[in-house]
Amino acid sequence: MATMRKHLRICAGFLALLAGAILALPFVPGPGIPLMLVGLVLLSDHFTWAKRSLDWAKRKWRHLRPK
16 A cells, blocks of 8 residues: 555656646746646655755745745
8 A cells, every 4th residue: 555655646746747847838827836846745755856856946945035
């Protein structure tokens, strides 16, 4: 059961990442960037590159956010 949950989470993460990338294109309406972040959150437990990308996005968000 745990293996199935892991595979479903990875598939959902890649699907969210792909859908977010498509929705983030110019002239395509939709919440592309937030959907990509959801995909990275789902994938960050299993892949280091996703964890590093999510950490990078958090650092950028803190830098952009007004104090």
